Amino acid sequence: MSRPTEHPGPDGSVTEPVIALRGVTAELGSRTVLRGVDLTVRRGEVVALLGVNGSGKSTAVRTVIGQVPVTAGEVELFGTPRRRFRDWRRVGYVPQRTTAAGGVPATVTEVVCAGRLSRTRFGVLRRADRDAVRHALELVGMADRARDSVDALSGGQHQRVLIARALAAEPELLLMDEPMAGVDLASQEALAETLRGQIERGVTVLLVLHELGPLEPLIDRAVVLRDGRVVHDGPPPRAADRHALPGHDHAYDHVHPHAPAGAGAEIRTGLLS
Known part of the structure; x- marks a missing residue:
């Protein structure tokens, strides 16, 4: 099995990947969604997963945290095979926006x-936890x-709460699935500033996006998926060049709303829907 291309970190050094997918194939039901995907994300990198709806972006992220089983290949987190990985406090996960409390009455x-x-x-919860x-x-x-109550929040505020929930664990790795979907520009800019602070703290980030938007200056690499395969892995494509990428359609240029993620989607990482 071939190993993914090794990409230097932001400082030019090559380090052990925080995330490594090697020849990963994954299925949802009877449908193959990922087809031999190779992907590495190294410490301190900010990597964006791009692609049209159904290309496998969200499935790739959910494969990393074990929500979608791997039928071939291997996944590693912090150098440990995912099936043996237990230190989930190192990982923060922001799912596609849904009701932050999963339909259960709760405060922010x-x-x-x-x-x-x-x-x-x-x-x-101890004092240090409440402070966090x-x-x-x-x-x-x-x-x-x-x-x-979270029920009183707007869509953008819901998204901020989901991000705060992930940040509360003070993670080393932040996984974000469509954090900008359905969020107004002001909220996008606020979320970009929040993410900038995490990156400056050394947090590694893998996020699914339909468009780069205010996050574009923060992105080190873009990985484009088409039909469950990687068709581009390198510098983020400029807006003028995106139409030339394999698998491009207008989805890169617009924010699309999404159906709510399934209840309980975050339980694997110790987070509650």
Whole structure:
């Protein structure tokens, strides 16, 4: 099996991948969604997964955290085969936007606290945990809504809460599935600024996008999928060049709303829908 192309990190050095997919094939039901995908993400990199709807972007991210089983190939996290990986506090996951509490009445703080559970003993929050939750809410500009019900939030505010929930664990790796979908420009810019702060802290980021938008200056590499295969892996394509990429369609130029992700999608990483 061939290994993925090794890409130097932002400082030019080649380090052990934080994420490594090697010849990964994955199925949803009876449909093959990923077909021999090779992908590496190294420490400190910011990598965007691009492609049209159905190309396998979200499945690739969900394969990383074990929500979608691998039928061939291998997945590693921090140098450990995913099937043996247990240190999920190192991973923050932001799913496609859905109701932040999964239909259960909850306050903003209660939802964000769920992201801290992977760092607690027996689910008991200590002062350091509550401080981390408050800090996460401050990072996304939602501290003033901490006691509000998530049902009272706008779409952009929902997304900020989901991001705060992931940041509360103080992860080394941040996985984000369509964080900008259905979010207005002002919220996109606010989320980009939040992400910039995490990148400056050294967090590694893999995110699914339909368009680069305000995140474009932060992206180190773009990986384009088509029909479950990698057709481009390199510098982010300029807007003028994207139509020349294999698998391009107008989906790269517009933000598309998505159906809600299934309930319980984040349980694998210790996060609650």
